[in-house]
Amino acid sequence: MNRKIFRVAVLVFWTSVVCWSCEDYLDIIPKGKRVPKTLEDYAAFLQNPAFTVGGTYYKMYLVNESYQDPSYMVSSPLNQIHYYWLEDKDRISDYKNDEVYNGNYRAIFYMNLLINDVPGINVSSSAESIRAKVLIAQAKTIRALHYFYLVNTFAKAYNPETAASDGGIPYTTNSDDFEGQIAQESVEKIYGHILDDLNAAIPELPLEVDNFMEPNRAAGYALRARVHLFMHNWQEAFNDANEALKLNDYIFDMVAYHREYVDPDGTGRTIQDDRNAFTGLPRITYSLGKDENLLVKGGNSLVTSTEISIKLPLKDSVENQFCTRDPSRFGEGDTRFLCVFYRDEASGYYESRLRDNKNWGGLRTPEVYLIRAECNARLGFLDEAMDDLNALRKKRIIASVYQPLSASSLKEAIDYIRKERDVELLGSGMMFYDMRRFNTETEYQRTMVKKDDKGIMHSLKPDSELWVMPFPKSVTDQNTDLKQNTKI
Numbered sequence: 001m002n003r004k005i006f007r008v009a010v011l012v013f014w015t016s017v018v019c020w021s022c023e024d025y026l027d028i029i030p031k032g033k034r035v036p037k038t039l040e041d042y043a044a045f046l047q048n049p050a051f052t053v054g055g056t057y058y059k060m061y062l063v064n065e066s067y068q069d070p071s072y073m074v075s076s077p078l079n080q081i082h083y084y085w086l087e088d089k090d091r092i093s094d095y096k097n098d099e100v101y102n103g104n105y106r107a108i109f110y111m112n113l114l115i116n117d118v119p120g121i122n123v124s125s126s127a128e129s130i131r132a133k134v135l136i137a138q139a140k141t142i143r144a145l146h147y148f149y150l151v152n153t154f155a156k157a158y159n160p161e162t163a164a165s166d167g168g169i170p171y172t173t174n175s176d177d178f179e180g181q182i183a184q185e186s187v188e189k190i191y192g193h194i195l196d197d198l199n200a201a202i203p204e205l206p207l208e209v210d211n212f213m214e215p216n217r218a219a220g221y222a223l224r225a226r227v228h229l230f231m232h233n234w235q236e237a238f239n240d241a242n243e244a245l246k247l248n249d250y251i252f253d254m255v256a257y258h259r260e261y262v263d264p265d266g267t268g269r270t271i272q273d274d275r276n277a278f279t280g281l282p283r284i285t286y287s288l289g290k291d292e293n294l295l296v297k298g299g300n301s302l303v304t305s306t307e308i309s310i311k312l313p314l315k316d317s318v319e320n321q322f323c324t325r326d327p328s329r330f331g332e333g334d335t336r337f338l339c340v341f342y343r344d345e346a347s348g349y350y351e352s353r354l355r356d357n358k359n360w361g362g363l364r365t366p367e368v369y370l371i372r373a374e375c376n377a378r379l380g381f382l383d384e385a386m387d388d389l390n391a392l393r394k395k396r397i398i399a400s401v402y403q404p405l406s407a408s409s410l411k412e413a414i415d416y417i418r419k420e421r422d423v424e425l426l427g428s429g430m431m432f433y434d435m436r437r438f439n440t441e442t443e444y445q446r447t448m449v450k451k452d453d454k455g456i457m458h459s460l461k462p463d464s465e466l467w468v469m470p471f472p473k474s475v476t477d478q479n480t481d482l483k484q485n486t487k488i
Helices: 002-020 039-048 057-062 070-074 075-084 101-120 128-154 189-205 217-230 234-248 254-262 282-290 365-378 382-393 410-424 428-438 474-477
Strands: 292-295 311-313 341-344 349-352 448-451 457-460
Touching: 039 101, 039 128, 057 075, 057 428, 070 075, 128 189, 128 217, 128 292, 189 217, 189 474, 217 234, 217 292, 217 365, 217 428, 234 365, 254 282, 365 382, 365 410, 382 410, 410 428
Parallel strands: none
Antiparallel strands: 311 349, 341 349, 448 457
């Protein structure tokens, strides 16, 4: 496992320096090795768009988040298993490589390198000393983010009753032992390490940053709020979400965007039936709505023209439960559908045609509102929970149909919040992570049911082995002490 990670990491670093940077950051030294020497050399690790979060497709397919043509599934056994919930199939024996595993550990390798090496750099001023502390804090934040994605992919969801004994993932803070047998730690210990990083980092994070791939303090609070939410620490998650929103509470007004650019005449014009309607629309994620971003981790979309394409059937089967993919998941007047999806009658589905790429793996203010809403509900403040939820919905649903929500019970509030998370965080993998964490609570468990393209009914239960992804064979062959957290 670890030799592979190390080789991939070194290759990516060489590639990123040569292809991404237009400056000669690193000197060439004997034996052809490039080594970072200055603070700005190490800062390039944080700013490198190659160190992002990708690989959400099999998670999307498992929770029925996106439609895919059956012919594609034949060529991808793992996607087929997840898309059709085939629990009688073996995912472990022939699963050789995994981009989520490799990509996240590659980023962790470089964050470890920065954290361990920067303290040894001779600084010549107080400004450089502060810069060094900031870089270390930012690297710890990013390392925490990548470990969060890893533990929520390859281990069971955090359950306060079993986390101490549930098998976790390999954990290391060193940059020299990636060729060794890195110890596998429990889910509880991994979460503890993540919190240790964030607790140390947040006081040192800057309030503002020049590059949106470097976390600011609001991002630190937002990530810790997410971590506490997944640990069922409602008060701590609320406190951190509140602190993050004190620093940045901006929500981009999609309703105004729809009114000004999509339907300026108020005639009900949409982009669903006009593919060319996307031409000339202003960009949102990194332009008009850029202030929603607390930390950008956008996956391949930052370094290539490839976007995550989300497909929705024109009409889903009425037998489907908790996994409806068609436009009804959005509701009437939702600009997240009206401004994004093109209707293709010939193919039989809607397809996302984003004007610009999304911040798929990072942190955004809408998620923080949703975290605070859920925590308010969990703590018994239902009106406040709906206030947070409605603050977001008012910027997403056109005024002619918008109606504020109210909840009379915790269950009703959670249902509203889950629905909103599913559409606001669509394509980020968060629906997969959310379903796992809610499955740890009996009152919120869901057995998903759907009819496939041949009319066969399938179900996915809360305790299914499919909710945990297997370690790839390339990893277990190298690290023979590593134990799978799933049986299939």
